[in-house]
Every structure is written in C-alpha cells, then in structure tokens.
Amino acid sequence: MDLNFTDDELAFRDEVRAFCRSALPTDIRDKLIAGRHPSKDDKVRWTRILAQKGWAVPHWPVEYGGTDWSPVKQHIFSEEVSQTPAPEPAGSGINLVGPVIYTFGTETQKEYFLPRIINVDDWWCEGFSEPDAGSDLASLKTRAVRDGNHYVVNGQKIWTTLAQYSDWIFCLVRTNPDGKKQQGISFLLINLKTPGVTVRPIQLFDGYHEVCEVFFDDVRVPLENRVGEENRGWEYAKFVLGNGRVTIACVGLSKERIRRIKELASHTKVSGDLLINRPDFRKKVAAVEVQLKALEMTQLRVVANSSKLQKDAQDPASSILKIKGSEIQQATAELLMDVVGPFALPYQSEEDFKHQEPSIGPEWAGPIAPAYFNGRKVPIYSGSDEIQKNIIAKVVLGLSSKSA
Amino acid sequence: MDLNLSEEQRLFKDGIERLLGDNYSFADRRKYLGDKHGFSESMWQRYAEVGILGLPFSETEGGFGGGAVETMIVMESFGKALILEPYFATVVLAGGVLRYGASDAQKAKFIPAITEGNVKLAFAYAEPQSRYDLFDVETLAREDAGGWVLNGTKSLVLHGEAADKIIVSARTAGDPRDKDGIGLFLVDGNAPGLRRRGYPTQDALRAADITLENVRVNAAGVIGDAAGAFPIISRVADEASAALCAEAVGCLAEMLATTLDYLKMRKQFGTPIGTFQVLQHRAADMFIELEQSRSITLYATMMAGEDDSRIRERAISAAKAQIGQSVKTLGRQAIQLHGGIGMTMEYAIGHYFKHITMIDTLFGDVDYHLSRLAALGGLFGEEAIEQAN
Ligand SMILES: Cc1cc2nc3c(=O)[nH]c(=O)nc-3n(C[C@H](O)[C@H](O)[C@H](O)COP(=O)(O)OP(=O)(O)OC[C@H]3O[C@@H](n4cnc5c(N)ncnc54)[C@H](O)[C@@H]3O)c2cc1C
Numbered sequence: 001m002d003l004n005f006t007d008d009e010l011a012f013r014d015e016v017r018a019f020c021r022s023a024l025p026t027d028i029r030d031k032l033i034a035g036r037h038p039s040k041d042d043k044v045r046w047t048r049i050l051a052q053k054g055w056a057v058p059h060w061p062v063e064y065g066g067t068d069w070s071p072v073k074q075h076i077f078s079e080e081v082s083q084t085p086a087p088e089p090a091g092s093g094i095n096l097v098g099p100v101i102y103t104f105g106t107e108t109q110k111e112y113f114l115p116r117i118i119n120v121d122d123w124w125c126e127g128f129s130e131p132d133a134g135s136d137l138a139s140l141k142t143r144a145v146r147d148g149n150h151y152v153v154n155g156q157k158i159w160t161t162l163a164q165y166s167d168w169i170f171c172l173v174r175t176n177p178d179g180k181k182q183q184g185i186s187f188l189l190i191n192l193k194t195p196g197v198t199v200r201p202i203q204l205f206d207g208y209h210e211v212c213e214v215f216f217d218d219v220r221v222p223l224e225n226r227v228g229e230e231n232r233g234w235e236y237a238k239f240v241l242g243n244g245r246v247t248i249a250c251v252g253l254s255k256e257r258i259r260r261i262k263e264l265a266s267h268t269k270v271s272g273d274l275l276i277n278r279p280d281f282r283k284k285v286a287a288v289e290v291q292l293k294a295l296e297m298t299q300l301r302v303v304a305n306s307s308k309l310q311k312d313a314q315d316p317a318s319s320i321l322k323i324k325g326s327e328i329q330q331a332t333a334e335l336l337m338d339v340v341g342p343f344a345l346p347y348q349s350e351e352d353f354k355h356q357e358p359s360i361g362p363e364w365a366g367p368i369a370p371a372y373f374n375g376r377k378v379p380i381y382s383g384s385d386e387i388q389k390n391i392i393a394k395v396v397l398g399l400s401s402k403s404a
Numbered sequence: 405m406d407l408n409l410s411e412e413q414r415l416f417k418d419g420i421e422r423l424l425g426d427n428y429s430f431a432d433r434r435k436y437l438g439d440k441h442g443f444s445e446s447m448w449q450r451y452a453e454v455g456i457l458g459l460p461f462s463e464t465e466g467g468f469g470g471g472a473v474e475t476m477i478v479m480e481s482f483g484k485a486l487i488l489e490p491y492f493a494t495v496v497l498a499g500g501v502l503r504y505g506a507s508d509a510q511k512a513k514f515i516p517a518i519t520e521g522n523v524k525l526a527f528a529y530a531e532p533q534s535r536y537d538l539f540d541v542e543t544l545a546r547e548d549a550g551g552w553v554l555n556g557t558k559s560l561v562l563h564g565e566a567a568d569k570i571i572v573s574a575r576t577a578g579d580p581r582d583k584d585g586i587g588l589f590l591v592d593g594n595a596p597g598l599r600r601r602g603y604p605t606q607d608a609l610r611a612a613d614i615t616l617e618n619v620r621v622n623a624a625g626v627i628g629d630a631a632g633a634f635p636i637i638s639r640v641a642d643e644a645s646a647a648l649c650a651e652a653v654g655c656l657a658e659m660l661a662t663t664l665d666y667l668k669m670r671k672q673f674g675t676p677i678g679t680f681q682v683l684q685h686r687a688a689d690m691f692i693e694l695e696q697s698r699s700i701t702l703y704a705t706m707m708a709g710e711d712d713s714r715i716r717e718r719a720i721s722a723a724k725a726q727i728g729q730s731v732k733t734l735g736r737q738a739i740q741l742h743g744g745i746g747m748t749m750e751y752a753i754g755h756y757f758k759h760i761t762m763i764d765t766l767f768g769d770v771d772y773h774l775s776r777l778a779a780l781g782g783l784f785g786e787e788a789i790e791q792a793n
Pocket of ligand 1: 123126135158160377381382383386387390483672677740742743744
C-alpha cells in the first residue's frame, strides 16, 4: 500500500492545478467561491476553454475526443477542477448522454452529436422523471408510438434541470405498455425546438429557476434519434445513472467549502473574538473534516478498484459516496450558516448583485442562506438517500425485502 | 402543577385558529404578500378587533391582560399559518419594551394605539458588529439641550421599514461592549436624519437597516433609565425568544401534518410511500422532535416572566437551543420525504423551512444559546461545578 501519488501523478496534478488557476476566468471563480450559481454562459465558456486544451471530456475514450488517463488521473483532474473552484464541465451532455451515445449509439449519432457536445454547441438536459415516476422511475408513462419513420411522443417530464436553456433532451419513453415495466422503455434524443414541446420553468424555494416541466404534445421524433434498441432503454438509463457516481461525492467541492468556512470565520467576530479562534467552532469544523477525509479515502478505494471492475460496471460502494457526500455538503452549508449568523436574514437577489447594490451585512453574506436551502435537493436527486440505502441493503448486504 | 390550557385559554386558541383557518390559507398568504408592505392591513385590523394586538398589556394600560401562555397560543397559531403581519415586531418586541420600561405617559400614548391597530412599532436592537450580543451597542446618544442626539447604524430591524415609531438602543456612556450605559429611545420613523433601507428577508418578511445622523429625540422619548436600559432589553429578548419558540412549534406542527398527508397520498412502486417502514420511522422521529419542542416551549413560556435573570436565561437558552436543533432535523425530513415537490416555491413546505431557519438566527442560534447555558452552569447539578472551582 502507498498513500502517495507517483511522481508522474504529482506532476500531472500540478499541471492541472496550474492550468485551472490561470485559465478559469476570474469572474466565474469569484462566483463559485461566493456560492452563487454559475450561469449557462459561464459553464459554456469554461467547457470551451477545457475543450481547447483537450480536457473537456477526459473520461471519454480517446477515439471520441477523450484521454487515456488512468482512473487515478481522472480523479485528480476532477478534484482539481472542483477545488479551483471551477464549474463542472457542461453537465448532462458531457457526463450523461455523451457516454450513452458513444457506447450504444449509431455511427451517425456519434458523428453528429459527440463533437457538438464537446464544444457545447448543444446544451442537453435529462428527461427521466415524471410526476408519477420519481423513485419508481420504471413506471414512467410518456408514450412514444411509431408512425412511419417517426415516433409520436405524448406525455410529461418534470424536474428537468435547466431545460429552459437546453437545445436537446434525452428521454425515457414507453414504447411497449405491456409486460414488465422495465422492458417497454426506449431512449430517445429529442430536439426541444420540435413543434409540440413546451418547457415551463419551476422555481425552487431558494428562488432559483433550476428545473422545469417539459410537455410533449404529438411531438414527432425521427426513428434515427432512438439510441440503441427499442424497449431496451432501461439498460441505457441504468448506465446513465451509474455514470458520475464517483464525482457525485463532491469531495473537492467540500474541501473548497471548508477552506471558505475557515477564511470567512477568520474575518468574523463573535463576542469579541474571531470565530476561527473559538475552540468550539474549530471542533465543529474538524468533525466535518474527519468525515470528509474518510469519504475521500472511500472514494480513492472506489477509484482504485474501478480499473479492476468490468468496463462500465459500477462499484456498489458508490452509493456510499452519494449518501455521505450529500451529508457532508449539508454539514458545510450549516457551518456557513453558523458563520454568517444573523446576516443570513436579508434576501439579496442576483438582481441586487447585478445592480451593485451595496450588500446588507458582509459582502459575502447574500448567497449563504439560499445555498443552504438549495442544498436540500442533494439527498433527493440522482437517486434519493432512501433509494441509495435500499440499494446498499439489497445489493451489497444481501437483505431482501418482501415487497421487492 | 397543571400543564393544560384553561377553559378560557382553549376558547381563545379556538378563536384565533378559526380566524386564521378562514382567512389565512397558503393561497391567501400569497395574495397578502403582494399587498403594500408585504402583509395584510385588513388582517391587522382583524387582529385588533379580536383583541390580539392588545393581548399582553394590562387592562389598566388599555390591553387585555394576557400573559406568556396567551402569547404562546398566538405565536403558535401564527406559526401554523405562517402569518406575515408585524405582530412580533410591534407587540412582542416593541410592546415588551413599553411594558417593562415605559412611563405611564408613554404607555398611555402608545398602548391603546397599538391595541386598536393604529400604530406599528419596531425595535432596533442589532448593529452590524453586534451579532447576538444585545449589549454590543456603538450607536451613540449624546445629551443636548434637554434632549438627545443619536448617531449610528442599526441593522436587521424587523419591519423597520413600515414602522411608525422605532425604539432604538443607543449608548449614553461607557465602552462599546458594556452592559451599563445603554439607553432606549423612541424615534419617529420619519424623523429628520433617519434613513431606512428596507429589504425582504429570506422568509418573505421585511426588515431594514437604519442609519441615524444627528437624529433628535426629546426627553419624553427616553424609555426608562437612559444609562441603565439593558435589563429591559434582555428581558424583552428572553420573552421574545420564548415567543419565537412557540411560533416555531406551530410551523413544525404544520410541517409534520403536511408531510403525513403527503405520505398517505403519494404513491410510488404501487403503494403509498407511507407504507415504507423507513419513512414511517422518519415520521415517528419528526413527531418525537415536535413533542420535545412543544415541551421545552412550555417550559420557556412559564419561565419567561422569571425576575432572576440567571434562572430565566438558562431556561430560555435551553429552549432556543432545542428548537434550533429541532428545526434542522424535522425541517430537513419534511422536505426529504416530499422528494422534488418539497423543493419548490409553489409548495408550502419550503416556506416553512425558510421561516424556521430564520427563527434560529434571531436572538441567538443553537451555538450561542448552548454556550450561554453552559456558561451559566447548565440546567442540572450546578453545585458540582462550584465545588470543582
Ligand atoms: C433539483 C432537482 C433536480 C433534478 N434534476 C433532474 C433531471 O435533470 N432529470 C430528471 O429526470 N430528474 C431530475 N430530478 C428528479 C429526481 O431524480 C427525483 O426528484 C427523485 O428521483 C425523487 O423522485 P420524486 O421527487 O418523485 O420523489 P418520490 O419518489 O415521490 O419520493 C418521495 C420520498 O419517498 C422516498 N421513497 C420513495 N420510494 C421509496 C422506497 N422504496 N423506500 C424508501 N423511501 C422511498 C423518497 O426517498 C423520498 O424521500 C431532479 C430533482 C431535483 C430536486
């Protein structure tokens, strides 16, 4: 065993760090440090900077524009990006649908979509969840019926992240209403500008318009926009849900948050002392750091193991990463609330920020409470904590339940 | 000992709940948010009609002689309905200052007006640097020609923007963090030299930052001893904290009820999600948390009028700390058990979550109150500490 990175890995880390520091536009970096949401334009700009360097899709195979980095290097890369802190490269295209297309898609699909994903010519969103199909995703009802060279799609998706800015949506649709639920689902790529598509943004309670409802009313989708075989979409969906589970722990992001907490606590006076010098506060932070270190080691074990796993198979321990990762994100958000104290109270919108209104309280206070509120989504999306624990209980621990 | 409401108190509670049940649905609330100042002036008048605005003032002062239990009843009901009107600012905070500190003449001038719904007040106790220390006062009051001249900045003044009168704490003597040398001054909301910058709070209420530049207050505007008002401030803060605990209990009760309804109604995997044992246990945990909150709030309510500040502060800190923890744990579960819908602006649960989160930041969060309680020797077995020292 050896805890240390090799010289080669260390040199790589330094290279990535130096690049991210110098190449990331400072306005984006400042926004992320403050805990505000990067805009679509911020993500596009950053992804294109990475694309120029050849680093937009390092986890993809070389032939499609990726790299041959080892899993450890992939890990180092994403840690460095999130600690910069820089945005994740444009999420759903690069992390979710891209890999589905190069793994299961046709040559035509690969040729058309993959370069556009890397350069963010298209912005993608994920259309899986429906009003009555959340945790029970397989019961989805959006129908796709063949009509000549097209599918005609009718139904509704919900919680679609940033669909209002998207060009394309990848959707799970029902192509066979009979038989086992999982076996009648297909995976379609739908251009959101197709007639019959309506997108309605939903505001989350922190004020951010982060998700949408997407309605399909007799939307005609060419057959060639189906990925893989008809009625085998569930397999591809599981592939999508499995991807990105390593980064979902957000270890790098949480490290950056801890740094931020300490920095702000060094500027905050509580009852005459600097907050950072209060032993009770230091102990609270340390307790979170302990958990984060353990999680980082768990993540490294998953990373180290992934080269031994069958290609694209998922380490069942990755559910741990999602659950603990979201707990730690919650804990750091709470610590930030402790630091900001009474100045959590004023609601200061992005608009105020744009208009350069002087802030109420310390200039960093504004985004902290909304980020705390917004963070409540993490244990809900991408397989809720409860569903992840069901997976651990069943798949890892071998405990079956009567109902399943 | 008796931990039950009296017959009269129960009727009072029923009356308020009926009033709010008829007029304060979540949809009504959304409508009131759009009114001038972000609350309903007509509901304010209704509160006056049913006697809520004069509740804690004695009958001789022009009020209805209610005590801490009556305030608890009101605040819990207001928490349940998530009301927007400035009751806490006007009646609990500023009203508290008047009750404990005002002269007969001042009381005669303001209490009937509050009771009738004709005047709204705010209490400016916090400053940019003060955090939760109420004695950390840098705003200065200088004696001048038989009156006072105020200079400084007050921050996070609840409903300060719309208040007709603002009670301001200001230093008349001593160093910035002394408990002595603080006075309370009644300032007109439109006084020359007073500027207010109003803003919405996270939980859709209003607050203001207030700057005072040579604001003149005449002698009749001084409340109590101009150099010795801190005991009034701390009493009022403790009473207000007990009231906030009660409001939080109302919110938590409503969050649990809403969640239980949802668990019964929402189906996944062909069955109501409330049939999953893990969620049943989660609901049971929420219930336990609510009842613990309710219990400690009763304790705080009955201790809020205690004259011995050491004993009172321990009780209040215990309650505020317990409530602060409960709002985190119960609040988090309430959203979690709703899944995506719990995250939306359209749905009520997030609004409750925001409000209870903000309650934790008023008059001291969990850390502040645990520290204060610990410094006071805790609640039990204090002798052991004395012996050790
Ligand atoms: C901010 C945000 C962004 C999202 N982005 C996307 C997106 O881009 N694309 C997309 O398709 N979806 C997206 N989602 C949807 C997300 O995946 C769903 O919210 C999630 O799957 C839960 O489904 P639900 O909301 O219907 O809750 P439900 O499934 O109704 O769950 C309600 C509660 O019941 C629990 N529960 C359900 N089943 C069980 C069980 N068997 N055992 C124990 N507990 C159970 C859940 O854990 C939860 O606590 C997003 C959600 C959010 C909040």
